[in-house]
Amino acid sequence: MGRGYKWGQKLAGHGFRLTAAREAILDVLSSTNEHVSAEDIYMTVHADNPRIGLTTIYRTLELLEQTGIICKFEFGHGRAKYELSEANSHKKHHHHLICKKCRKIIDYTEFAKAEREYIQKAETGLEKKYRFTIDDHLIHFYGICPECKTG
Amino acid sequence: MGRGYKWGQKLAGHGFRLTAAREAILDVLSSTNEHVSAEDIYMTVHADNPRIGLTTIYRTLELLEQTGIICKFEFGHGRAKYELSEANSHKKHHHHLICKKCRKIIDYTEFAKAEREYIQKAETGLEKKYRFTIDDHLIHFYGICPECKTG
DNA sequence: ATGATAATGGAAACCATTTTCACTATAGAG
DNA sequence: CTCTATAGTGAAAATGGTTTCCATTATCAT
Incomplete structure (x- = not known):
């Protein structure tokens, strides 16, 4: 029952796998209280694992939104911001x-x-x-x- | 004291002129209860006066927003929507x-x-x-x- | 192992919006 | 009334976040 266990369960429930990229993205979202953009996430994730591309960030964010794990906010001015949904954080x-x-x-x-x-x-x-x-x-x-x- | 009088006053108060393009745009906004996009407005205005370009629509919408005559809403999914502000409509x-x-x-x-x-x-x-x-x-x-x- | 399917990355495409730039209309000075 | 500074304009190009395409790789069930 490691760090990704909970997310693995959640994603499996929707027929998705918990891949390295997805875990990295969830890690970023779990370890901040800010509202982060796709690019913010890309920067952080990419620093650790340069093989993960921006496309995967966007795809994963959409997937996580669909499954209700994260919320997407469009505050205006171009870039969408994301945060863990209330059910999936201590917020x-x-x-x-x-x-x-x-x-x-x-x-x-x-x-x-x-x-x-x-x-x-x-x-x-x-x-x-x-x-x-x-x-x-x-x-x-x-x-x-x-x-x-x-x- | 014609149709554009009120808007003329409003704009003049901010140092702007009431041009044909601006009046046409305000007419569209005044005569709908929908939330219209820049393109919606362009279509309507352009049908009457093909000389008015999309650039002017965007520029005018920004100007009208700055002066508080209209409100801009970003409901997500790409295109911003506009409506007359409460003070400038019967809403x-x-x-x-x-x-x-x-x-x-x-x-x-x-x-x-x-x-x-x-x-x-x-x-x-x-x-x-x-x-x-x-x-x-x-x-x-x-x-x-x-x-x-x-x- | 193997074949089917899910996931991925890079490049290209997309598309609403903004910027650039050369041109036109207008108000106000003289 | 004319001139001139400035506001306003349109077409085309640029921008920038996001999505799509496509060929490749990883993973699960058998």
């Missing part, structure tokens, strides 16, 4: 606070109670009114961070 | 309900009270804790629309 349910100037992204977990109240009410109401089956939501706050205000 | 404050399959986007305005309560609490708390100046927020719900469920 709590969180949303994002984004600086419009430097594009810094802060995860916040506060206000869960008020959020739950609103989300639940809205979700139930929307499901009824529009007959959607809702399974996800996303909340962003935008503003200027203290560094950008003074800088 | 109420709304958020988005998105079908993951067909990518249909529904604006909803319900649950404003519960939303306000949550947003206000979160915004105030986040401003204090992270010292951000927050001026905007975005809420998306994701799910499957009734057509995609049965289809």
Whole structure:
């Protein structure tokens, strides 16, 4: 029951193998709290194992997203960012606070109670009114961070 | 005080002119409730006035976004979508309900009270804790629309 | 071992958007 | 009214993140 055991199980459940490339990518995602881009991952992975190419990074990220192991965020400005999904990390349910100037992204977990109240009410109401089956939501706050205000 | 008067005033306030191209683009945005892409706008505008190029569409959209006349949304999947900002249309404050399959986007305005309560609490708390100046927020719900469920 | 299938890397393609550059329209000075 | 500085424009080229193609390699079931 080594380091990759858990991921191996997860992927096998979807009919995929845990290859060296996939494990390396999952390692990068597991060992950061940042929101990393495909290129970020490529840089790190490639430094250790130059045989792993950018194509594989993209392919793997899509696969991991499909299987629900990671989440993809498009914050705008071109590059998508990825992070382990809540079920697959020790992260709590969180949303994002984004600086419009430097594009810094802060995860916040506060206000869960008020959020739950609103989300639940809205979700139930929307499901009824529009007959959607809702399974996800996303909340962003935008503003200027203290560094950008003074800088 | 013709049709473009209001926009003329708005743009002049920022030191810009209301040109034929800009008016055509604003007309498209004013006369739809959809979230339109640069290409959508180009098609419509270009049909009437083939001299207006795609470059101008992009340039104008950026200008209109900077001046707060329109909002840009990146729902993912490549192309940005635009709509008149709340202050510049008859739209109420709304958020988005998105079908993951067909990518249909529904604006909803319900649950404003519960939303306000949550947003206000979160915004105030986040401003204090992270010292951000927050001026905007975005809420998306994701799910499957009734057509995609049965289809 | 072997044959079928999954996974891979590099190069090329893709495609929305941005940049470049030479040209045109316009407002404001004189 | 004319001139001139500047704003606005279009076509074509460039950009850059992501995807596709294709030939090759690794791995699983038999």
